[in-house]
Amino acid sequence: MTDGPFRNAELPSRWKRYGQELVSDAASPEERTMHACHSMIGDVDLRAFSPLFDELKTYADRAQMDLDPVTTVETIFENHAPSPLADALQRHLIADLRDQVSPDKALRGALENTAKEWIGTTKNRLDEECIRARELGDMSREDYRKGIERNRETFAAIKSSELSGALATGNKRAFRQAIQKNAGVDVGPEE
Template identity: 75%
Template sequence: MTDGPFRNAALSSRWKRYGQDLISDAASPEERTIQACHSMIGDVDMKAFSPLFNELKGHAERAQMDLDPVTVIETIFDGHPPSPVADALQRHLSANLRDQLSPERALDQGLASIAQEWIDTTKNRLDEECIRARDHGDMSSDDYHKGIERNRETFAAIKASDLCNALATGNRGAFRKATEKKAGVDEGPDE
């Protein structure tokens, strides 16, 4: 991909497309939001995260209470590959368990917390990419201001619950269908 303000950035093609959408007047706010969600989920190794989450969920649904639930949870995490999303979930889940929440509630709240943290961190990272693109001449000053504002609007529109559902179900393609362009000449707007 050679177009767009993020063309020289070390980002995936999904994020580079998002960069194009940021400065394009042809992309709607909804399209930018869906592309951002698709890109975020694309950054997660679902083959590694899903077995971890399923084991945590299975453990949380058990009726038996553990004397030290944090140690049990740490053991589960130790049996799976680390990742930024898994590490964040471990931090939040452990903190929730220390606050004496039930395992199910601790997991649900932990997932919701990491989704919101993930949204905020990703928004900031893309603001930095806009700054870098402007500083390197890949984005004009006008496009920079437009990109920063649209990036803020996009990430404000993302529902953490949608990301939670995609993570909990392991659905890597949760937002893919909505990002695909209409291919046929007879295709018109959705009614």
């Protein structure tokens, strides 16, 4: 990938394509949003995250409750590879369990809050990439303004429930079809 504002960034190619969409008038807001969701899911090692989440779900669905669910949940996390996403999930889940929320409800809430946190963190990271691209001269002042505004709009449009649903099911292709380009001649960006 040789063009686009993120061409010199240390980002996967899917994020570099997203950078091109930020400054291109050909991409619709919906396309940018689906591309961002697809790229976020692509950043997750679902082979590591899914077994962790499945074990937590199995534990949360049990009929018998533990006297100290926090200890059990901490042990589950210790038995799986750490990652920023798993760490965020653990923080939210443990906080809810300490507030005496049932494990099932706590897991649902923790996953939703993790998705919201992840959306905010990713948005900020891409804002920083826009700033860096402007400083390197890879992005003009006008493209920078457009990129920052469109990045804000894109991440504001992401539904954390859809992202958390993709994580819960381990569906790496949850947003793939939505980003497929239409091949029709009459298809273009919305006015």
